[in-house]
Amino acid sequence: MIHFNEVVLANGLRILVHEDPATPLAAVNILYKVGARDEDPNKTGFAHLFEHFMFEGSVNIPEFDSPLQFASGENNAFTSNDITNYYDILPATNLETAFWLESDRMLSLDFNLESLETQKKVVCEEFKEHYINQPYGDVWHKLSALAYKVHPYQWPTIGKELSHVENATMEDAKAFFFKYYRPRNAVMVVAGGVKTTEVERLAKKWFSDIPSGELALHNLPKEPVQTEERILELHEDVPLNAIYKAYKMCDRMHADYQASDFIRDMLSTGESSRLYNELVKEKKIFSSVAAYLSETIDDGMFIVEGKLNPGVKMEEADKAIVDSCLKLADSVTDNELQKVKNKTEAYLTFSDTNVLNRAMNLAWYDMLGDPNGINREIDKYLAVTNGQIKTVAQQIFDKNRCSTVRYFAKNK
């Protein structure tokens, strides 16, 4: 059970405080409710580029990192399709340093052109490192564009192409900041060796003079139901033939989400999982296989991927995945269901041990609509029935809702 108190400032900024006297550290997490899904289709990758820009100095403080490091702290951030999340962790005695730094960059940035140009280069190198100069590095670009035709999940957070990052302007940055980086579009979590009264005092001191801003609406088009199988075949310089299958699945708050996650777990987590035993060990079709969820807020993807063993035909490999997935619907035993419940109980308990994780998770559940969701998650998982697994598996593994990317290794 994660306890927290809530403080709301007049400008709309909400602060959740989780007191944990056992640690001498404090974690400060600010989640801005903007991600790659909010981008202009011709200016993709911008939310992530902007995340880099947030470290390039604010209106009154030339550098973000060094004062925090001087206060024995560390920080980082990440951007997803749905959110941009920043965190600082430092000794609780130096908590005010994080308030000083975070409030100034919420107030306004330095908007230095030279810094923006440098960060565009850095992000282009990040793009090359992870998405171009890697075997299968283009898979997210291909798979999301195949699976989503209308919804902005059709591009990954790094952006559709390098030129979108290269063409970003300071006007874009200013408009983006004053639209999304306002108190009403953020949620702040302070966790660790802190007291709510002190957090409230610091919050009022540092954040209350920041203009509230407008609530930014997402207004995203809903992806129409997919009604035909989509297959993209690529002949590339990759080491092994590979297959990636993305099935459409429900959104994060849908009642079927936990059952879907159990199906993922049964298929591919651990050495007792189905795909590993059926396809790697018994049939020897793949040398590795995995299933995972895209974990997005709006309708998501249930992805199964595998690297083919030499001599195995692509169609055979594809069919083997389909067969194993379909078989699951009719063959889950009570014992297997109990196993994934036990695994999930352990997983959720372990993810609560670290004060920074707790802060991030609280912010994430707040984004989903209710920070208390963090404490109710386990009950949702434990309530899943075998019947529900069957229904949900049949829904997900519909070939007309599947998008497949097949890699054929050139010269192999």
Next chain:
Amino acid sequence: MNRSIAPDIKTPDSIHLIPSQKITLDNGLQVYVINAGEEDIVKVDFVFEAGKWYEPKNLLADFVNRMMREGVKGKTALEVADIFEFYGCNLESNVSFNNAGFQIYSLTKHLPKVLPLLMEIFTEASFPEHEFETILNNRRQKHTERLAKNDYVANRNFLSAMWGQTHPYGRVTEFADFENVNSDMLRDYYGRYYNASNCFAIISGRLNDELLKSINDIFGAKAWAGTAAPADVTHVAAPNAERRLHTEKKDAVQTTIMIGNATINKYHPDFDKLIVMNTLFGGYFGSRLMANIREEKGYTYGIYSGISSYQHGGILEISAEVGKEVSEATIAEVAKEINIMRTELVDDEELDTVKNYMIGKLMRSVDGPMKYSDVLKGQILYGRDPQYLNQYLKTIETTTAGEIRELAVRYLDFDNMYKVTVG
């Protein structure tokens, strides 16, 4: 309120360490116990002296460690995995240059149900032929995949140049190596190195007396005592005389750069201050290398220098993935930064930032029983007392600008470094 003025800070002057105790089981096995935490969870970590250092054939240490969970007397690989996973336990196994380990992460309430099975893995592994074939195939495939990654190729070229094929730290995997191991060799290595005299354990988390008693009942068995790894295994490094190595990848859009050399390890009295020097140079986000090569020039997403300590030597490495067109310029900038380290004194503000950052990092590394168990392991492996960490903190605090420069002169010698590029 003046927003340009930083709030006062206070740098911690000591580290609170969770108390640990050492118990000795009936067969002499030493178990360190860190009984703390808010959640009912526990981690059990066994560390064997069974790493690459001792293997008579390349890959053997790794395959033994991997195959131990692929079936025990009376239970198949699937049955073993299913028992751990039914109770929500995560079993991890790994091999490094000198050690090999097994870790279980479990809810406290389920641990007693899986501990006997862990002991079966340690004493009754069956090494089934058909499972070995699958694992061999998967590893061979993984090797094919890795060879297509430039950073993997660079690391391979870097280590083999520095230590040579005759030394476990420099010996790299070739496809032929997969043909040269068989299950008899696995059984032999297993019998020799996986025993109570050749390991220690750390248990961390929320424990109870019953659990501790069962540890002795299960792992204290005298039949498992065995003998410790021989202390006289030695390997001679055969470094490559050529220090500039390039592998051409014509379609690459980036070049992987690795620069560095063999260096001292934790047994050397300079080591802790060398870490301070390295942190300033390239060991954290605010370092000289990052500030210049990422934040000023935008050549890379990240550039770091790191120092790793192993039982028989250390490795200093600077690594980055940079745009193909700026790879030579990056190497020149690294040389320039090394020269500045060797000739100029760091100012107080920068040095204090590094020290404070390192103290914060130390605090974070011991926050909670399971994180602390990893730090404690690093101390035990080098024969140090847990309280050494407070001494380490004092070492950080008292390092001077003059010492930093002196250490740079001693340990950062660009001409002497290997420069490996792939791209």
